[in-house]
Amino acid sequence: METQSAISRLSALAQENRLAVFRLLVRAGQEGVAAGEIARxxxxxxxxxxxxxxxxxxxxxxxxxxxxRSIIYFADYDGMSELLIFLMEDCCQGRSEVCVPLADAANRVVCCNPTEGTRQ
Structure with missing residues (x-):
């Protein structure tokens, strides 16, 4: 990912309503949410x-x-993943203990651990 793309994505998330919308859509999954329902x-x-x-x-x-007649919005997980990878690609500098908390958090999330039924 290019730096300008990362800046664009981070800027888009750097506003309270947009962050709330994005988090709602991440929780909704690929089913997404109709625009009217998001507004409500x-x-x-x-x-x-x-x-x-x-x-x-x-x-x-x-x-x-x-x-x-509805427009359904959903999170672009590829775009989100690219941003997260960009932010973390230089992580650790050979010190794995730096990234362990992030890996542990990712393993607790249902979408990353399909054998789990709920978030821990």
Whole structure:
């Protein structure tokens, strides 16, 4: 990932409503959430939400699909993974104990450990 892409993604997340939208969509998984439901859940006016979703989408963190009259938004897990890898690629400098807490946290998350039924 290029530095400018990372900056764009980090900038997109550096705002309270956009971060809340992104976290909601990450929790929702690939099923996604309709725009109207996002607005209701987060108590964000539709026009504000539209602008926030555009910024997240342009940054490569959110994607959408049309289902009938609804637009369903979902997190772009590839974009999220690229950002996380970019942030961590120079981690540790040969000191694995630096990254152990991150690896432990990743192993506790259901999506990363499909044999678990719930988050620990």
């Amino acid at each position: 859940t987060l108590a964000v006016p539709p026009n504000t939400l539209s602008a926030q979703l555009t910024i997240l989408s342009n940054a490569g963190l959110v994607r959408s699909r049309r289902e009938g």
